[in-house]
Amino acid sequence: MKNEKGNNKDLDRAVMFNDAVFAIALTLLVLELRLPEGLKLNSAADMWHSLKEMMPKFLAFILSAVLVGGNWISVMNVQRIVARMDLFFVADLVLYLIIISLIPFCCYLIGTYPENPMSFVVFGVVCELLVVNSYFFIRHCRLRNLFRPDVDLREIKRVETALWIIFILLAVMMVLAFYSTRLSFVLFLLYNLIPFFVTQRLKIKEPAAVD
Numbered sequence: 001m002k003n004e005k006g007n008n009k010d011l012d013r014a015v016m017f018n019d020a021v022f023a024i025a026l027t028l029l030v031l032e033l034r035l036p037e038g039l040k041l042n043s044a045a046d047m048w049h050s051l052k053e054m055m056p057k058f059l060a061f062i063l064s065a066v067l068v069g070g071n072w073i074s075v076m077n078v079q080r081i082v083a084r085m086d087l088f089f090v091a092d093l094v095l096y097l098i099i100i101s102l103i104p105f106c107c108y109l110i111g112t113y114p115e116n117p118m119s120f121v122v123f124g125v126v127c128e129l130l131v132v133n134s135y136f137f138i139r140h141c142r143l144r145n146l147f148r149p150d151v152d153l154r155e156i157k158r159v160e161t162a163l164w165i166i167f168i169l170l171a172v173m174m175v176l177a178f179y180s181t182r183l184s185f186v187l188f189l190l191y192n193l194i195p196f197f198v199t200q201r202l203k204i205k206e207p208a209a210v211d
Helices: 002-031 045-051 055-079 087-100 103-112 117-143 153-176 180-192
Strands: none
Touching: 002 055, 002 087, 002 103, 045 055, 055 087, 055 103, 055 117, 055 180, 087 117, 103 117, 117 153, 117 180, 153 180
């Protein structure tokens, strides 16, 4: 009983740490939205012109914020069905959060160099790292029975398969960036919506009906 209570306490601490890192990442994204220093904006026209020049930064913020938000929801969905944790669980979660902390840098690259395909390649590599990390995290939890006993393992395996498909799609999207950065932006924005849904199917088995 003591070990179970201690493990639950560790899980709560892991969730709080996870939420804190995501909150910091979102805060850093917002800090990228600032006008260059030294501008003299003496009229509404000057302000409007400067804001229009910042449009790539606004778009980069939206792209990155949706990715952060989607991944936070995915992690929340997974942690909801976790019963206990081990050393790999902790190490993998820390690595995942380190990768998340790179997203503000990706936002800076895309906002500053929106026509450079390498900006989207770097963004894609970070997305790939998140996908690979998530795959091994979920797989480890399934193989080590870290999930709750009433979790539907069939859905877990489907999510693992979906992550490999997403990995391949991301590789294709990075190649397309060299043909059109605008198309790449749209594709990555659509991709960033996937985490909102891919883990929604992770659920607890419904009890069998009693006649």
